[in-house]
Amino acid sequence: xxxxxxxxxxxVIEKGQTVTLRCDPISGHDNLYWYRRVMGKEIKFLxxxxxxxKQDESGMPNNRFLAERTGGTYSTLKVQPAELEDSGVYFCxxxxxxxxxxxxxxxxxxxxxL
Amino acid sequence: AQSVTxxxxxxxxxxxxxxxxxxxxxxSVPPYLFWYVQYPNQGLQLLLKYTTGATLVKGINGFExxxxxxxxxxxLTKPSAHMSDAAExxxxxxxxxxxxxxxxxxxxxxxxxx
Numbered sequence: 697x698x699x700x701x702x703x704x705x706x707x708v709i710e711k712g713q714t715v716t717l718r719c720d721p722i723s724g725h726d727n728l729y730w731y732r733r734v735m736g737k738e739i740k741f742l743x744x745x746x747x748x749x750k751q752d753e754s755g756m757p758n759n760r761f762l763a764e765r766t767g768g769t770y771s772t773l774k775v776q777p778a779e780l781e782d783s784g785v786y787f788c789x790x791x792x793x794x795x796x797x798x799x800x801x802x803x804x805x806x807x808x809x810l
Numbered sequence: 811a812q813s814v815t816x817x818x819x820x821x822x823x824x825x826x827x828x829x830x831x832x833x834x835x836x837x838s839v840p841p842y843l844f845w846y847v848q849y850p851n852q853g854l855q856l857l858l859k860y861t862t863g864a865t866l867v868k869g870i871n872g873f874e875x876x877x878x879x880x881x882x883x884x885x886l887t888k889p890s891a892h893m894s895d896a897a898e899x900x901x902x903x904x905x906x907x908x909x910x911x912x913x914x915x916x917x918x919x920x921x922x923x924x
Contacts, residue, residue: 700853731914736819739854739900739914752911787853798844799912801853 698722700802702788708808714776717805719788721770727751727791728771729799730763734784742786745771757782778809812837812903814915822921829873829888831918833901836882843884844902844912845875854900860884861906871895896922 701720709715721728730742742761743753747768756763760779765771775782785806789799817832835841842861846854858869865877871894875886884901901915 729911736916738814738916741911741913744911755911789854798856798859799846799854801846801855803851803853 700788700790700800702786702802702805704805705803706806706808708810709778710810711780712777714774715778715807717773717775717786717788717807719771719773719802721788721790722800724792725790725800726768726793728765729789729791730771730773731787731789732784733787733804734781739787742773775807778807780809783807783809812841812905812910812913814901814903814913816901816915816918818918819916820919820921822923823891824923825893826890829886829891829895829920831886831899831901831920833875833884833886833915834882835884835901835903837903837905839905842904842906843875843877844904845869845873845884845886846900846902846914848898848900848917850897857886857899891920891922893922893924896920 703718728745731739733739741755744751745765748765762774785804787804788802813836815834844859845857847857848854858867860867860877868874873888898917898919900917902912904912
């Protein structure tokens with residue numbers, strides 16, 4: 697069974713440009729989460745989808761971030777326009793319903809904004 | 811609200827020595843507690859978890875953790891460190907009632923010295 701996959705693994709963009717990160721969860725996992733880790737800090741929650749609906753987007757930093765999960769399968773996280781402080785590693789995770797919160801993580805997408 | 815504090819961003823142990831990584835949590839309701847490990851260039855993977863029942867939880871690779879409610883702690887231990895244990899370890903908490911996102915600590919990098 698394939699795990700959670702994320703693309704790209706690393707993206708380097710200029711301030712003001714747009715980047716779209718993609719996450720493919722484990723097949724059959726209704727829950728999909730986005731997290732971000734800025735260097736040396738905690739892994740911070742961004743948002744949570746249940747199927748195609750946003751369950752909780754309280755962690756989204758501002759309206760430059762847009763997450764979608766069309767059809768309840770893969771998800772995209774778009775940053776437009778990117779700022780320097782958006783640099784970090786963006787993790788996607790998925791889980792089955794009510795598995796005690798166990799999350800299965802992708803390898804992360806490292807975003808560097810210059 | 812819930813939070814996690816990991817004491818020590820870097821811990822060094824000699825190969826064969828005891829590993830002790832500290833985690834304290836805050837949660838207004840009974841928590842679910844997790845330890846995740848991240849090896850270089852990989853995603854996070856679940857090491858062990860506590861939901862209910864026995865407070866001493868055993869995980870993969872010889873790690874275990876004990877839930878101590880009175881101390882609000884969930885420290886991770888391993889009797890004898892192996893070189894392959896070198897990685898970053900994250901403690902995480904989720905409240906057991908209703909919907910709650912998983913909240914992570916800042917991580918502890920474990921170095922194993924030969």
